[in-house]
Amino acid sequence: MPDTSRPEELVYDPTDPAVMADPFPVYARLREEDPVHWSPSLRSWIITRYTDVRDLLLSDTMSVNRLLQFYESLPPADAMLLRDIVHYLNLWLAFRDPPDHTRVRRIMRHAFTADAIATMRPQIHEISDLLLDRLAAAGTDDVDLIREYALQLPAFVIMDLLDVPRDMLDEFKEWSDDMAVFIGGARNSDDKYERAARGCRHMSDYFRKLIEERTANPKPGFLMDLINARDEGDKLSDDELVATCILVLFAGHETTTNLIGNATLLLLRHPEQLDRLRADPELVDPMIEEVLRFDGPTNALVRVVARDHDLHGRTLREGERVFVMVNSANRDPRMFDDADRFDITRDQNRHLTFGQGIHLCLGAKLAREEGRIAVRKLFERFPDLTLNPAEPPEWLDAMVPRGTRRLPVRLNG
Numbered sequence: 001m002p003d004t005s006r007p008e009e010l011v012y013d014p015t016d017p018a019v020m021a022d023p024f025p026v027y028a029r030l031r032e033e034d035p036v037h038w039s040p041s042l043r044s045w046i047i048t049r050y051t052d053v054r055d056l057l058l059s060d061t062m063s064v065n066r067l068l069q070f071y072e073s074l075p076p077a078d079a080m081l082l083r084d085i086v087h088y089l090n091l092w093l094a095f096r097d098p099p100d101h102t103r104v105r106r107i108m109r110h111a112f113t114a115d116a117i118a119t120m121r122p123q124i125h126e127i128s129d130l131l132l133d134r135l136a137a138a139g140t141d142d143v144d145l146i147r148e149y150a151l152q153l154p155a156f157v158i159m160d161l162l163d164v165p166r167d168m169l170d171e172f173k174e175w176s177d178d179m180a181v182f183i184g185g186a187r188n189s190d191d192k193y194e195r196a197a198r199g200c201r202h203m204s205d206y207f208r209k210l211i212e213e214r215t216a217n218p219k220p221g222f223l224m225d226l227i228n229a230r231d232e233g234d235k236l237s238d239d240e241l242v243a244t245c246i247l248v249l250f251a252g253h254e255t256t257t258n259l260i261g262n263a264t265l266l267l268l269r270h271p272e273q274l275d276r277l278r279a280d281p282e283l284v285d286p287m288i289e290e291v292l293r294f295d296g297p298t299n300a301l302v303r304v305v306a307r308d309h310d311l312h313g314r315t316l317r318e319g320e321r322v323f324v325m326v327n328s329a330n331r332d333p334r335m336f337d338d339a340d341r342f343d344i345t346r347d348q349n350r351h352l353t354f355g356q357g358i359h360l361c362l363g364a365k366l367a368r369e370e371g372r373i374a375v376r377k378l379f380e381r382f383p384d385l386t387l388n389p390a391e392p393p394e395w396l397d398a399m400v401p402r403g404t405r406r407l408p409v410r411l412n413g
């Protein structure tokens, strides 16, 4: 049993709409009053200080492999339903510990080269122009920026990267949303296991056929590099290849949507910062870093305690779940001056939004490039863009990702 003898009155309820819209006041309290907080409703530890978050992400007392334990606790009917998804997710780099993780990451880095990412730049420009042209031609001023822009841009980029035709966007969006209800820890969804199983089945069938077809008819590109990737003669198995395609699609899609959405929202809510960006477009790099820090797409990362771990007088026991609150760490005043100020000129911005240690994001370069191009072009094309005063943004109901489900804007003020 976890030791829970700490401030009773401090309740962290991520399902409270006020907390969803602005979780930072409760994070500030947790950091000060109970930095190693046991949440009875989430049955998990909540870790909120920068150094603790960073150290836990670096610590080998924490495991990313939380699926097996979860799977073994399921009733047989659910276990049957989730067999495939758990099989593939167990092969994800993101859910494997060393030495398996070390092996797969070594192979994958042959495909995730700086060159492979740089070749995507012209496509990002082209996709951004295409979507903005469509918005301008749509003849309506009120739009949901997530649906019409922030979602499609990274989806097309990642589909191009993986050689999936762009006209499959709707199917892929549906499958990845179905899987996301499981992976992102979404709440308030009764049929989440059925949806996850269905999404995974469609996605894995699709990639298995695509990989077979590409192996028979080689064509240069990231997917081919992944199929051909070797490390000292070792390569990804067929199932690992399928799992990796799903991971890349998944990891590179919703996260970047949220980066673009959160950046747009923050700039519109801080017009003085938007003016600075307009006056000096070179600020686009630190602007993206500041968005990643101030309200970035990584609300939390999940770990399972592999070996008992003492922290601030409490013991995290083997098998317990830990939410490592990245967005709280990124606002820790012990680490950042004036941490609650959104400042696009901030330097020394050592946020933890792409993780830390052995699981550090492999797509960070691509994500940053997409964010920079997407946001710059959006404000160039629609200089009078405003938030729609009649419809507030709707935040995602999820613990791990952080972003808006809908971001209603007026294109021309």
Ligand code: HEM
Pocket: 064, 093, 094, 095, 105, 247, 248, 251, 252, 253, 255, 256, 259, 297, 298, 301, 302, 352, 353, 354, 355, 356, 358, 359, 360, 361, 362, 363, 364, 366, 367, 368
């Ligand atoms: C703003 C966008 C993105 C954010 C905030 C983000 C964040 C992260 C974080 C926090 C992790 C570590 C997870 C953990 O420690 O549990 C991670 C891992 C990963 N990311 Fe990203 N990511 C983004 C975009 C991308 C893109 C575009 C791709 C692919 C093209 C990608 C591919 C990956 C992969 C493959 C991993 C697993 C690495 C490993 O486990 O060794 N990510 N990402």
